[in-house]
Amino acid sequence: MDPQRLKGNFAQVATHGMDVAEYFYADLFQRNPQYRPLFPASMARQQEVLLGALVQIVSLVDDPEQLVPYLxxxxxxxxxxxxxxxxxxxxxxxxxxxxxxxxxxxxxxxLEKDWVEAYGVVAGVMVKAAGQN
Structure with missing residues (x-):
């Protein structure tokens, strides 16, 4: 996994702002309509939270000492x-x-390989922290 490649790609993607979060949730709910009830009726705040979390995660991708506690x-x-x-x-x-x-x-x-690998690490840490491993 190349942290700089992830950072560069996310910088490009992030220029689309809230469209990124809207697309993500539309895709998620289209694939998994049963997930919709887990979220609030108004998604505006949730979309902001998602983008903020992604910015934080990507900014710390090469700093595990700070990234792991955040995750x-x-x-x-x-x-x-x-x-x-x-x-x-x-x-x-x-x-x-x-x-x-x-x-x-x-x-x-x-790039796809990098993102899949990075997400696997993120998800693994989050699941373990939630006590669901």
């Missing part, structure tokens, strides 16, 4: 909202789909 807290919080280990793979699928969509022609097999 552990995020995992515990998500567990309190009813998110289980079974939700994470589908969330990862929608996240990668979203990143690919907003990367356009810059998307590559290497």
């Amino acid at each position: 552990e807290e995020l995992g515990r919080t998500h567990g309190g909202f009813g998110v289980t280990a079974q939700h994470y793979p589908e969330v990862g699928t929608s996240l990668v789909s979203t990143l690919k969509h907003f990367s356009g022609d810059d998307w590559s097999a290497e």
